Amino acid sequence: xxxxxxxxxxxxxxxxxxxxxxxxxxxxxxxxxxxxxxxxxxxxxxxxxxxxxxxxxxxxxxxxxxxxxxxxxxxxxxxxxxxxxxxxxxxxxxxxxxxxxxxxxxxxxxxxxxxxxxxxxxxxxxxxxxxxxxxxxxxxxxxxxxxxxxxxxxxxxxxxxxxxxxxxxxxxxxxxxxxxxxxxxxxxxxxxxxxxxxxxxxxxxxxxxxxxxxxxxxxxxxxxxxxxxxxxxxxxxxxxxxxxxxxxxxxxxxxxxxxxxxxxxxxxxxxxxxxxxxxxxxxxxxxxxxxxxxxxxxxxxxxxxxxxxxxxxxxxxxx
Amino acid sequence: xxxxxxxxxxxxxxxxxxxxxxxxxxxxxxxxxxxxxxxxxxxxxxxxxxxxxxxxxxxxxxxxxxxxxxxxxxxxxxxxxxxxxxxxxxxxxxxxxxxxxxxxxxxxxxxxxxxxxxxxxxxxxxxxxxxxxxxxxxxxxxxxxxxxxxxxxxxxxxxxxxxxxxxxxxxxxxxxxxxxxxxxxxxxxxxxxxxxxxxxxxxxxxxxxxxxxxxxxxxxxxxxxxxxxxxxxxxxxxxxxxxxxxxxxxxxxxxxxxxxxxxxxxxxxxxxxxxxxxxxxxxxxxxxxxxxxxxxxxxxxxxxxxxxxxxxxxxxxxxxxxxxxxxxxxxxxxxxxxxxxxxxxxxxxxxxxxxxxxxxxxxxxxxxxxxxxxxxxxxxxxxxxxxxxxxxxxxxxxxxxxxxxxxxxxxxxxxxxxxxxxxxxxxxxxxxxxxxxxxxxxxxxxxxxxxxxxxxxxxxxxxxxxxxxxxxxxxxxxxxxxxxxxxxxxxxxxxxxxxxxxxxxxxxxxxxxxxxxxxxxxxxxxxxxxxxxxxxxxxxxx
Numbered sequence: 001x002x003x004x005x006x007x008x009x010x011x012x013x014x015x016x017x018x019x020x021x022x023x024x025x026x027x028x029x030x031x032x033x034x035x036x037x038x039x040x041x042x043x044x045x046x047x048x049x050x051x052x053x054x055x056x057x058x059x060x061x062x063x064x065x066x067x068x069x070x071x072x073x074x075x076x077x078x079x080x081x082x083x084x085x086x087x088x089x090x091x092x093x094x095x096x097x098x099x100x101x102x103x104x105x106x107x108x109x110x111x112x113x114x115x116x117x118x119x120x121x122x123x124x125x126x127x128x129x130x131x132x133x134x135x136x137x138x139x140x141x142x143x144x145x146x147x148x149x150x151x152x153x154x155x156x157x158x159x160x161x162x163x164x165x166x167x168x169x170x171x172x173x174x175x176x177x178x179x180x181x182x183x184x185x186x187x188x189x190x191x192x193x194x195x196x197x198x199x200x201x202x203x204x205x206x207x208x209x210x211x212x213x214x215x216x217x218x219x220x221x222x223x224x225x226x227x228x229x230x231x232x233x234x235x236x237x238x239x240x241x242x243x244x245x246x247x248x249x250x251x252x253x254x255x256x257x258x259x260x261x262x263x264x265x266x267x268x269x270x271x272x273x274x275x276x277x278x279x280x281x282x283x284x285x286x287x288x289x290x291x292x293x294x295x296x297x298x299x300x301x302x303x304x305x306x307x308x309x310x311x312x313x314x315x316x317x318x319x
Numbered sequence: 320x321x322x323x324x325x326x327x328x329x330x331x332x333x334x335x336x337x338x339x340x341x342x343x344x345x346x347x348x349x350x351x352x353x354x355x356x357x358x359x360x361x362x363x364x365x366x367x368x369x370x371x372x373x374x375x376x377x378x379x380x381x382x383x384x385x386x387x388x389x390x391x392x393x394x395x396x397x398x399x400x401x402x403x404x405x406x407x408x409x410x411x412x413x414x415x416x417x418x419x420x421x422x423x424x425x426x427x428x429x430x431x432x433x434x435x436x437x438x439x440x441x442x443x444x445x446x447x448x449x450x451x452x453x454x455x456x457x458x459x460x461x462x463x464x465x466x467x468x469x470x471x472x473x474x475x476x477x478x479x480x481x482x483x484x485x486x487x488x489x490x491x492x493x494x495x496x497x498x499x500x501x502x503x504x505x506x507x508x509x510x511x512x513x514x515x516x517x518x519x520x521x522x523x524x525x526x527x528x529x530x531x532x533x534x535x536x537x538x539x540x541x542x543x544x545x546x547x548x549x550x551x552x553x554x555x556x557x558x559x560x561x562x563x564x565x566x567x568x569x570x571x572x573x574x575x576x577x578x579x580x581x582x583x584x585x586x587x588x589x590x591x592x593x594x595x596x597x598x599x600x601x602x603x604x605x606x607x608x609x610x611x612x613x614x615x616x617x618x619x620x621x622x623x624x625x626x627x628x629x630x631x632x633x634x635x636x637x638x639x640x641x642x643x644x645x646x647x648x649x650x651x652x653x654x655x656x657x658x659x660x661x662x663x664x665x666x667x668x669x670x671x672x673x674x675x676x677x678x679x680x681x682x683x684x685x686x687x688x689x690x691x692x693x694x695x696x697x698x699x700x701x702x703x704x705x706x707x708x709x710x711x712x713x714x715x716x717x718x719x720x721x722x723x724x725x726x727x728x729x730x731x732x733x734x735x736x737x738x739x740x741x742x743x744x745x746x747x748x749x750x751x752x753x754x755x756x757x758x759x760x761x762x763x764x765x766x767x768x769x770x771x772x773x774x775x776x777x778x779x780x781x782x783x784x785x786x787x788x789x790x791x792x793x794x795x796x797x798x799x800x801x802x803x804x805x806x807x808x809x810x811x812x813x814x815x816x817x818x819x820x821x822x823x824x825x826x827x828x829x830x831x832x833x834x835x836x837x838x839x840x841x842x843x844x845x846x847x848x849x850x851x852x853x854x855x856x857x858x859x860x861x
Contacts, residue, residue: 008769018697022768025698029688036659036684040677043662044669047598054599054666058854061604065660066653073652077645077691084695085638091697092634107474141470142564144629144704148770151701155630157565158469159558162631175779179704179772181463183470184391187775 011170011195012150014091019151021083028076094133094165099126100304102214102297103136105143105156107182108189113297116205117213122191124176126168127201133165135262135300139293144180147193155180159270161263161300168195218302221295225287239284240277246307251278260307265300334737334834349434350837355420356735357441362408362416363804365448369403372396374797377759377790383780390776394461395477397774401464402455406486407448409716410578412724413585414531415444415496418524420735422500424828424835425518427509427844432502436495444492451485454478463774465575468556468567472548480549487542490535493581497531500524509827511846515609518826518850519602522609523588526616530577530584534620538574541567565630572623580619582716583683584612586723587654590676593730594658596824597673598665601851604657611650618647628699637696644694651687655680670822671745675726678753682718686711689764707767710760718756725752725803732807733817737834740810744802752799758792825852 010016047056101124104111112120126132136145136156143156145164154164178189196204212220222228230239249257250264253276258264267274269291272284291299335352338344345353376396379387388396419437423430431437454460458478462471471479504525508517544555545567554560556567595602602608624632624640658680667673689711692698702708733739762785767773771782778786820829825848831840 006765006769018701021695022692022698022701025688025692025695028691029685032688033681033685036655037681039659040662040680043659043665044667044677047662047665047667049599049666049668055854056599056664056666058601058852059603059664060601061607061657062660065656066604066607069656070649070653073649077648077694080691080695081642081645084697084699085641088637088696088700089634141474142467146704146770146772148701153629153700153703157558157631159564160631175770177770177772181394181467181470181774183474184394184461186394187390187777190779 009149009170009172009174011168011172011174012147012152013167013169014087015149015151015169017087021080021087024083025080028080091165094163095131095167098131098133098165100133100135100301101126102294102301103134103145103156104139104293104297105136105145105178105182105189106139107141108178108185110145110176110178110189110191111294113214113294114205115214115301117217118205122176123194124191125194125196125201125204127198128168128171128195129198131165131167133163135161135163135297137161137266137293137297141182142180143178143182143189146177146179147174148177149174150193153179161266163262168193171195171197214298214301215305217295218298218300218305221291221299222302225291225299230284238280240280242303242306244307246304248307250275252276253278253280262300262304265303266296269296269299332832333836334832335837336737336834338837347438349430349438351419351423351431351434351437352735352835352837352839354437354441355416355418358411358415358419358444361441361445361448362411365403365407368452369400369408370797370800372400372403373793376400377793379776380778380786381783381790383778383783385777388776391461393776394463394774395455395459398460398463399455402451402460402482402486404716405464405578405582406489407444407451409582409720410493411444411496412582412720413589413727414500414524414527414581415441415492417520417589417724417727417731418496418500418527418585421520421731421828422503422524423507424734424831424839425521425826426504426507426512427827427840427846428503428507429838429840429843431499432507433499437499440492440495440499443495444489447485447487447489447492450488451482454481454485457481465571466545466567467571468545468562468564469558472545472567473557473559480546483542483545487539490539493531493535497528497535500528501532504528509844509846512827515606516846516848516850517609518588519591519605519608519612520585520588523584523591523612526612527581527584530581530616530619534574534577534581537570538578541570541574544570565627565632568627568630569623572626573620576623576626577616577619579712579715580615582720583723584615586679586683586720586727587612589723589727589730590658590679592824592826593672593676593726594661595851595853596730596822597670597676598662598667599823599853600661600665601849601853602657603660603663604653605850608654608657611653614650615647618643618650622647625694625699628696629703641694641696641699645691648687648691648694651683655684655687669746671740671742671749672726672730672822674746674749674753675722675729678749679719679722679726682714682722682753682756686714686718689714701770702767704772705767706763706771706773709773710763710767713760713763718760722752725749728807729803730822731828732810733821734828734833734835736807736811736814737817738810738814739817739821740806740814744806748799748802748806751795751802755792755795755797755799759789759796760792762786762788762792825850 102113110122112124138156138158145156146153150166152164152166154162174193176191176193230237231242235241245260248260250260251257270288273282276282379385460477460482462475547553548555554562556562556564591602622644625644628637766785817833819832
């Protein structure tokens with residue numbers, strides 16, 4: 001089917017539903033703009049001044065009308081609010097089993113790393129029909145990852161992770177824009193998202209020079225940084241075990257509970273004293289400035305893998 | 320000595336313009352009307368500068384690879400366009416020019432409460448403005464008017480600190496003007512002028528003044544923190560120093576979103592005056608329109624987070640800010656319905672101020688409704704940071720605020736200058752502005768939906784057609800703005816002399832000669848009628 005003119009490609013699972021809301025809002029806009037314009041033109045002609053000393057009767061106002069035109073906009077914005085928020089909430093979490101890719105923004109390029117280790121610059125290959133979750137950070141200023149055809153956008157911040165996800169529904173090449181002004185060549189910080197059939201994606205992956213997977217690279221950094229000295233697998237070390245950590249709730253000394261997502265893991269590596277796991281002391285040194293963004297991505301990917309595969313061994317044994 | 324030679328030529332009675340001559344009489348004046356004219360000349364200067372930047376940008380964008388300048392230069396152009404237009408034209412426009420001129424006249428006072436403070440605020444404005452311009456010429460600034468960190472604090476090699484200091488200084492001018500208006504409106508109203516007899520322009524000025532005095536200090540604090548980090552490496556906004564870059568955005572928008580209402584509320588006040596006069600009707604739902612100004616001013620402080628839906632802020636924060644942003648739409652809609660209903664069974668004439676006011680209603684309606692797309696979370700994700708945003712806020716700030724300002728200037732010009740301008744030319748200019756404006760900014764809505772990000776010095780070729788349309792519209796818009804500049808200046812010397820009340824308007828400012836004497840009123844008037852007493856029975860009763 002041909003797309004309407006004046007419409008970007010609808011190439012993700014959410015594009016159509018975002019567009020429905022967009023068209024509903026467009027209809028509201030056209031209706032009320034038309035209503036106001038036509039009423040004004042009608043009154044301008046009907047009540048034009050016919051003699052210079054014309055004195056129309058005063059009208060104070062009308063309570064029923066005020067109530068009516070307060071109620072109608074209130075009702076309409078309530079509908080739009082609920083609609084827009086529901087859509088946003090439904091799509092705020094990536095589905096389980098998403099393909100996980102790391103993206104790093106820097107002035108003025110996009111770098112991506114696939115789980116198998118392949119790297120790309122200003123291009124991102126993804127398979128058709130599978131949800132893709134991007135974990136993103138920036139090496140310098142704030143950037144923004146924007147794919148109009150997918151109707152997704154998220155700022156990419158230095159010093160923390162943000163994430164977005166999409167599921168492509170159409171094979172092709174789509175624009176990737178930086179949508180947050182980032183300096184001299186902001187306009188040049190563009191790339192393409194290449195959506196391929198799963199087979200083609202697999203052979204593209206195989207055709208690269210993978211060397212080691214992102215998790216293997218992360219495991220090396222884990223070794224070199226001596227993480228395992230304290231984070232002993234059975235939970236008897238100075239630090240909590242990292243097995244079975246990812247995606248699970250973590251109880252803190254403050255009494256709060258947080259979820260161990262990428263952002264939490266990253267923060268705990270760089271600012272270990274920010275959130276202390278209940279029962280442990282704030283003794284871990286910061287690794288800020290010792291790891292590059294990409295090494296950090298690799299390490300986070302490794303910890304994520306550690307956390308996913310093994311269930312918590314020690315907790316079960318507790319009395 | 321100069322008065323001796325001029326005396327024979329002066330036929331007009333003494334008024335604030337011919338009361339004294341010479342540059343000193345202007346630079347040291349304490350007369351609110353003269354200070355208003357000082358502002359008028361200064362902001363017109365800044366409007367021309369800011370407009371020239373826009374012209375260069377639109378020429379540049381006629382070609383995908385950029386037709387005119389290097390990307391670095393383009394980035395400075397849009398930054399300075401934004402800074403000059405917002406801080407040095409739009410924010411002072413109606414309050415500092417029309418507000419200064421009209422607030423004492425409309426409430427039947429001889430001047431503002433603090434005339435010296437009023438003059439000081441103009442000097443502060445000029446110092447801040449010249450400082451900013453000087454930094455702009457000596458290197459420029461390329462951060463966007465939003466100064467987002469850590470780009471502005473750490474990465475930009477341009478004159479960020481100097482320009483920020485210029486904006487910081489100018490902020491005090493806003494605060495002092497707001498303070499002056501609040502005190503004046505509270506304490507100096509003529510006998511009989513109760514709050515609910517005030518013209519709606521005064522309600523709008525009052526609401527605006529509250530935002531100026533409460534909001535602007537936050538901007539000053541933000542800039543101060545930025546300088547602190549820049550000079551002493553205190554980690555506030557930069558993650559490299561342990562700061563939080565999003566904190567800057569929270570602080571910045573806490574001022575800058577209400578600042579949008581500093582720009583639009585005064586225009587709404589102007590439109591209320593004009594519609595009432597040229598329809599010869601009391602404003603439909605006077606109290607509702609007045610209170611909706613206050614509601615907008617209050618709610619405006621609670622919606623800043625809608626600028627940050629895609630920054631990764633909590634989804635629950637997004638939910639709250641989305642809801643509050645939708646709520647602001649309601650008082651705005653109420654105003655539009657009331658203005659439109661004011662025309663019902665009126666006696667409508669189509670003089671130039673009325674054309675601007677009606678243009679305002681149409682364009683503000685579109686600007687407001689397209690705001691709903693951005694208050695709604697799911698659609699904002701797609702549209703944020705694109706040309707849709709650019710189009711939306713130009714509909715509010717140019718289609719709304721500038722149309723209101725021009726309408727106001729045309730409405731009160733006979734009072735300000737004592738002269739009349741050619742109405743046919745004025746009507747033509749209003750029509751050209753309306754057409755040019757829509758041709759410039761409507762295509763940008765489509766560009767944004769198609770995905771073209773804002774602040775791009777070059778762009779993919781598929782966006783060219785819409786960009787060329789926009790640039791063509793900008794040419795027409797530019798012509799539309801030049802015409803009034805010419806005939807208004809012309810009218811000061813050659814225009815027919817204006818009578819005290821050429822439009823047959825109500826309101827105290829029309830009950831004194833045009834131009835008014837320095838002391839405004841020979842005797843302080845006593846108000847015995849409601850605002851907008853246009854109808855037959857009311858005038859008969861008075």
